[in-house]
Amino acid sequence: MRIAFMGSPDFSVPALRALHAAGHDIAAVYCQPPRPAGRGQKETPCPVHRAALDLGLEVRTPTRLKRDTAQHKAFAALDLDVAVVAAYGLILPKAMLDAPRRGCINIHASLLPRWRGAAPIHAAILAGDTESGVTIMRMEEGLDTGPMLLTEATPIGSDTTVQALHDALSEIGARLVLRALAEDPPAIPQPEEGVTYAAKLTKEDGRLDWMLDAAALERRVRALNPWPGTYFTQAGEQIRLLAARVEAGTGAPGTLLDDAALVACGIGALRLLRLQRPGRAAMEAEAFLRGFALPAGTVLG
Numbered sequence: 001m002r003i004a005f006m007g008s009p010d011f012s013v014p015a016l017r018a019l020h021a022a023g024h025d026i027a028a029v030y031c032q033p034p035r036p037a038g039r040g041q042k043e044t045p046c047p048v049h050r051a052a053l054d055l056g057l058e059v060r061t062p063t064r065l066k067r068d069t070a071q072h073k074a075f076a077a078l079d080l081d082v083a084v085v086a087a088y089g090l091i092l093p094k095a096m097l098d099a100p101r102r103g104c105i106n107i108h109a110s111l112l113p114r115w116r117g118a119a120p121i122h123a124a125i126l127a128g129d130t131e132s133g134v135t136i137m138r139m140e141e142g143l144d145t146g147p148m149l150l151t152e153a154t155p156i157g158s159d160t161t162v163q164a165l166h167d168a169l170s171e172i173g174a175r176l177v178l179r180a181l182a183e184d185p186p187a188i189p190q191p192e193e194g195v196t197y198a199a200k201l202t203k204e205d206g207r208l209d210w211m212l213d214a215a216a217l218e219r220r221v222r223a224l225n226p227w228p229g230t231y232f233t234q235a236g237e238q239i240r241l242l243a244a245r246v247e248a249g250t251g252a253p254g255t256l257l258d259d260a261a262l263v264a265c266g267i268g269a270l271r272l273l274r275l276q277r278p279g280r281a282a283m284e285a286e287a288f289l290r291g292f293a294l295p296a297g298t299v300l301g
Contacts, residue, residue, distance in 0.1 A: 001181060004078055004100070006030040007086035008046045011166060014174035015086050015107055016048060020055050022178055027078045032089045033061040066093050075099055084177055085139065097139055104139040105180060107173040109166075111135060111151055113195040116144035121166050123198035124156060125223035128215075131155050132165060134172045136180040138187050143197075147187035149180045161222045206230045210254035210300065214246045214268035233301035234294070242282055243274035256298040261285045263300060 002025045005016050020026055029052040037044040045053075052059045062071050072095040080100035085092070086107040097104050110120035111133040117123075124132040133153035140146040152172050156165060179185075206228040208217055221230045221244045231240045249257045249269025257264055261272035276282040277292060294300075 001025065001081040001102075002027055002079065003181075004028050004030060004075070004080050004083040005048075005052075005086075006083060006088040006092075006104075007048045008032040008089045009087050010047045011109065011170045011173075012048050012086040012088075012107075013051045014170050015084065015177055016051055017055070018174040018178055019084065019181075020057070024181070026055075026057050027080060028058045028060050030060050030062070030088065033063055062090070065090050065096065069095075072096055072099075082181065084181075086173060086177075092139065094141055097141065102184075105149065105177070106137050106139050106144070106146070107177055108135045108137055108144055109169045109173065110198070111153060112137060112144060112148060113190045113192075115196055115198045117198040118200040119198040121169060122162055122201060122223045123196070125160065125162055125165065125219055128219055129156055132169065134169050134176050136173075136176050137190075145190065147189050149185050149187055150176050150183075152176055159222070162225065201228055203228045208232045208241065210263060211266045214265040214270045217265060217270050218244050218246050234298070235292075237277055239292075240276040240282070241272055241274070242276060245271040245273055247271045252299070254300045256294050256296050256300070258296050259289075259294075261289060261294055 003019065004027055005019060007016065008031045016029065029048065031048040032046050034043040034045045034049065036042065049059055049061065062068065065071050072093065075096050076099040082100045082102040083104040085104055092104060108120065110124065112135040115123045121132065131153050133151055135148050136150040137146045137148050154168050154172060206224050208220065208230055221241055224230050225242050229240050231238050247262060247269050249262055249264055251257050251264030253264055253266050255264045256262065257269055263270045263272060273285050274282055275285060275288045
């Protein structure tokens with residue numbers, strides 16, 4: 001098929017490579033423009049941009065689409081059978097949704113209608129879901145409301161991190177979108193019940209609230225690292241928490257219950273296992289505490 005691929009982050013790269021390897025004619029790849037990154041703030045292309053260049057594909061990086069009629073015409077001129085969208089980052093206007101002969105299909109990282117929106121992988125872990133998955137859906141103007149073509153589930157374990165789930169869903173999406181193009185399955189409307197939304201994350205979402213129960217905080221650590229990261233403040237520093245474990249313990253929320261980083265929570269306690277000071281390397285708790293003491297009775301911010 002003659003297709004356009006529209007995606008930006010690492011999640012989207014396996015799908016792009018799978019479509020190329022399967023022999024589809026990729027007329028153009030759309031992704032977010034290069035942005036400043038790193039200490040030198042050098043303009044850096046996104047992962048999909050880099051992968052597309054490696055494959056010798058044309059890359060387009062518009063900054064907006066909604067009212068840009070020139071972009072609409074350029075997209076229609078590609079004469080596409082279908083567009084495949086995977087975490088692109090821009091909303092497609094109706095003129096572009098309707099341009100390909102088979103419309104636009106989306107690789108969405110949840111089992112719709114649960115976790116529509118921007119951060120479905122994080123949301124599933126935060127909520128304590130026992131499974132997630134990928135939905136291939138036909139796109140329409142609503143936010144992830146289109147009819148479903150294919151789904152595939154995968155379990156979420158008690159120790160599953162957002163990175164592990166991200167990688168699993170990325171590979172499922174690549175495999176599933178090839179099936180959707182080959183089989184052209186019937187589109188099934190999403191159920192009206194069970195709709196939830198995963199809002200875009202901010203840095204503030206990573207602040208640890210010790211009033212919450214320990215299990216919820218442990219899920220937050222697994223769900224929000226490496227970005228936006230989970231953290232607390234102590235001695236004027238913002239300390240990142242990269243791994244933790246739920247343990248028994250009671251006390252005023254935020255209070256250290258021993259000298260080995262066991263923190264009382266609203267319910268239960270959280271053992272801090274891996275931490276990082278600003279500008280320093282991440283360390284296991286034992287090594288971290290040798291240079292940054294957290295004695296029993298300390299109250300964390």
